[in-house]
Amino acid sequence: MRLSNRTDNDSAKMATAKGVVQGYTGVATVDAAHQIVVDAQAHGTGSEQELLLPVIDASSAQRRPDTAICADAGYHSEKNLAGLERRNVPAWVCDNGYRQRDPRYAEQARHKAKPDALWDKSEKAKDARTARKNMRYANTDFTEAEDRSHCLCPAGKRLYRNGGECTINGYAATKYTGAARDCVPCDQRSRCLRTPDTTKVRQVAFFRGKRGDAESHTERMKRRIDSTEGKRMIAARFATVEPVFGNLRHNKRLARFTLRGRTKVDGQWKLYCLVHNIEKLGHHGYAN
Template sequence: MRPRKAARRRYAEQARHKARPDPLWDKSDNAKDARAAKKTRPYANTDFKQAEDGSHCTCPAGKRLYRNGGECTINGYAATKYSGAEGDCVPCAERHRCLRTPDKTKVRQVAFFRGKRDGNESHTDRMKRRIDSDQGKQMIAARFATVEPVFGNLRHNKRLDRFTLRGRTKVDGQWKLYCMVHNIEKLGHHGYAN
């Protein structure tokens, strides 16, 4: 076989491959600019506006997101979390810019950070501060008149200083029995039995 014929046969299908687009077409500057223009920036927390009273925040589409909980700590920072309503977020036209995975996530959640929380203060210290406040003192005073006498009666007069049964349902039954005896005794002492 002559070398020229072999070369022709070898490169006969070359035209078919030349018709394909350049494999490096997306590496050019024009293609990068086109992709950047097509891809939109997702909404950040700064695009959401928090109400002055902190009860809600407003998304870029004008819908309200409501607080889901009070004080929360995220990575040592004090934050307020908001969550959208499913009826507002699911049909929203801005959903693709608002959520990272719109096909999996139903509603948007946003957190506004207020600064680093003091790491030295424990839950016990915060509870002590809360009880020592004026409102806490009122709550404790009301508790002494409403709840504590019941516990004192059950513990000392009825001698319920420990549960004799094991298991949540059995302990619940024993507790309800003692509470029922306490309530019947209270009715009897106040003249309802006469």
């Protein structure tokens, strides 16, 4: 159910890092070559998932058949991935667990544990961060090799494949087991094993989907994202779209929408994106 208020029925309640706010979501499609916004829309919804396919359709005139689409985890859903496949759009849409599988983010937990200088400094928030830091490593913290011969633990050690494909609760899976020479002396045993005093090595299972069922779009996308090319594409997305939002929010001072009603807010969002584009064109010499 979409919640609104009496003065702006087009807006919606949204959960953010700074609590629940009443407002709109501004989305933009950005060209990777020049950081030009090719499509911009504002919607009164807290869910980005429902906005991906409308944005894809709206930007079809600016795309070639081989133009790749990169989107963050907020747009990831089985329905969206199926819609992209029906439209024959090459896409890279990361899921919520891709950072846990990517060794480049192996030390992100230590940054999350730091106090936030700009926001919540309460004891409750500090306790939550400490609890996250002390959580046992999940399967998503391990990185599976593309050839499924082994996986890497958060400490960078190999866990080796334990036989062939197996079935666990009806799901196809691949199991890996750590070596005693790596696990026994490891200083992260308390975070890795439920009972480090009695268990020697860690075992991990990666699930593929239910036996007999066709592989899901999500599983196929995970393999694409975890590949070398996928990691390059996701990194390119950061460098493409985030500077645009930084320019609009910081340099152009669009910290919040100042109008009411979706039509007006959508117009305000498009106006700021247009100013961004004019600035880009000016810097590239088109003003001359």
